[in-house]
Amino acid sequence: MERIPFRKEELISKREGPNMGRGAFPLFDTPISPRENYLMFLRGEEPLWMPIARDSISVTPAIVRDNIARGFVFEATPFDPNKDGGGPDMFNVDWEWVPQVGGSMVRPGAPKVEDITEWEDVIEFPDPDSWDWAASAEKNRALIEQKDVLFGATILNGLFERLISFCEMSPALVSMIDEDEQEAVHRLFDRLADFYPKIIRKYKEYFNIDILTFHDDWGSQRAPFFSLDTVREMLVPYLKRIVDATHELGVYFELHSCGKNELLVPAMIEAGVDMWNGQPMNDKRMLAEKYGDKIILGAAPVEITDDYTDEQVRQSCREFVEFFNKYRVYGGYASSPKHNAKIREYMYEFSRIAKCGEAK
Amino acid sequence: MSKLEEIASAVERGKAKLVPGLVEEALGEGIDPLEILNKGMIDAMSVVGEKFKNNEIFVPEMLVAARAMKKGVEVLKPSLASVGDVSIGKAVIGTVQGDLHDIGKNLVCLMIESAGFEVEDLGVDVPAERFVEAAADPAVKIVGVSALLTTTMPAMKNTVAALNAAPNRADFKVMVGGAPITQEFADEIGADAYTTDAASAASVAKAFVVG
Numbered sequence: 001m002e003r004i005p006f007r008k009e010e011l012i013s014k015r016e017g018p019n020m021g022r023g024a025f026p027l028f029d030t031p032i033s034p035r036e037n038y039l040m041f042l043r044g045e046e047p048l049w050m051p052i053a054r055d056s057i058s059v060t061p062a063i064v065r066d067n068i069a070r071g072f073v074f075e076a077t078p079f080d081p082n083k084d085g086g087g088p089d090m091f092n093v094d095w096e097w098v099p100q101v102g103g104s105m106v107r108p109g110a111p112k113v114e115d116i117t118e119w120e121d122v123i124e125f126p127d128p129d130s131w132d133w134a135a136s137a138e139k140n141r142a143l144i145e146q147k148d149v150l151f152g153a154t155i156l157n158g159l160f161e162r163l164i165s166f167c168e169m170s171p172a173l174v175s176m177i178d179e180d181e182q183e184a185v186h187r188l189f190d191r192l193a194d195f196y197p198k199i200i201r202k203y204k205e206y207f208n209i210d211i212l213t214f215h216d217d218w219g220s221q222r223a224p225f226f227s228l229d230t231v232r233e234m235l236v237p238y239l240k241r242i243v244d245a246t247h248e249l250g251v252y253f254e255l256h257s258c259g260k261n262e263l264l265v266p267a268m269i270e271a272g273v274d275m276w277n278g279q280p281m282n283d284k285r286m287l288a289e290k291y292g293d294k295i296i297l298g299a300a301p302v303e304i305t306d307d308y309t310d311e312q313v314r315q316s317c318r319e320f321v322e323f324f325n326k327y328r329v330y331g332g333y334a335s336s337p338k339h340n341a342k343i344r345e346y347m348y349e350f351s352r353i354a355k356c357g358e359a360k
Numbered sequence: 361m362s363k364l365e366e367i368a369s370a371v372e373r374g375k376a377k378l379v380p381g382l383v384e385e386a387l388g389e390g391i392d393p394l395e396i397l398n399k400g401m402i403d404a405m406s407v408v409g410e411k412f413k414n415n416e417i418f419v420p421e422m423l424v425a426a427r428a429m430k431k432g433v434e435v436l437k438p439s440l441a442s443v444g445d446v447s448i449g450k451a452v453i454g455t456v457q458g459d460l461h462d463i464g465k466n467l468v469c470l471m472i473e474s475a476g477f478e479v480e481d482l483g484v485d486v487p488a489e490r491f492v493e494a495a496a497d498p499a500v501k502i503v504g505v506s507a508l509l510t511t512t513m514p515a516m517k518n519t520v521a522a523l524n525a526a527p528n529r530a531d532f533k534v535m536v537g538g539a540p541i542t543q544e545f546a547d548e549i550g551a552d553a554y555t556t557d558a559a560s561a562a563s564v565a566k567a568f569v570v571g
Contacts, residue, residue, distance in 0.1 A: 105460040221539040
């Protein structure tokens, strides 16, 4: 791929990106499409710029009931969670949409599974073959056929989150280390490791996704929920099966895992995860230096707040690119709604110049 | 290893099946029940709390340790009844209205209970009036208010304001915590204390009551 130098005119948008039910957004006048650039980056080649926000989209279509239950439907058709969010997920666990929180939860106090060792008596696995994937794909045809940005789908409620939804948080955590319960958790994760690939295969067949994002929060704001040893024993074998099944389809695998999970990155690598966009409280500089050759990390100039001046925003982005340009890092969560558009622009400009130089 | 050390070790390792038998053996050896409670279990939970703070252990290990202690206390209870009320005070703890998250609140309940308090868990999605009503109990020394989300911080502010207006406000301390909460926010809304984790919450609560 020719290393086309950056021209200032690239920042003038000449076309719009895909519409995810909330309006389209302007794309820079990039020398290759953001999708093409992203795929180079994922293949381990040097991209023409650091992939940034809006260079990818991920759908969570209503055909998967989890997405309605969580109030998290993003596809071509607009969805109002305040009107339609909540209700049963695909395992018939009831979720409650909480408007002031902007998310759904299973109300504590009446878990679907009272005793995890007896989950087989209560839990019935859904059959994704019986869902009308063709109709869902038809509805999303324009998104699926666009080739401007990387296209993916997100599975909410990964292995541990599914366990929580069945039996609540504290019992779920205990069952991860309790000798009397671990066997039942292994049985559950084993079934889920067979089940999730069925959905991923549907996404590949009907949506032709480039990447699958798997949502499984593993930590709180100050530490992981569990030790690295626990993750290695209880989650990695099953997560690896799901990752392997995804890779067999030629699809990349992103783990979405909230929390201060730095300590668990070795487990993500062992499971074969391609990318992790951790929250800002994780030390991305340390992680990039330590694991940058083994896993792609999402990072952003998180020090930027709304009270920054434009010059300060520009300087932060310049320093960010100077440091992270040598690693396999893409632009992750930024922290300033006021400056996000400018952050995106400066990250693009500086990383284009860092990777390809500037046209005279 | 002494019997008390054995109990402490079993509590720390979360051995819920071992602790009751060890407590029975200790009672059989004539060890003071209060000594068993304080040295064998409460001190062990302090060690667990410290390890948790330092990321040497994580939430499941803390939960199973608290469960093991609970099993031991059940065996100990009849013997403790003869020495009267051993609790150092009552704590009422809940998650604010509009917030259904319970894990942080549950951990604080466990650690505060393990530090010697009687705990009333108000649950999640608790209106400010319910906090005030619970705090009206003269035995209450600590009111714990939890919120996990930035969007429920206003509910925490309202709750603390309602507690601060209670006629018996001088009788209890208000402690706040949760992911988005900071010391600055705690000061701004008029809480008495903010802690970053459940183990620190137990230490601070104990310091408020026993000095």
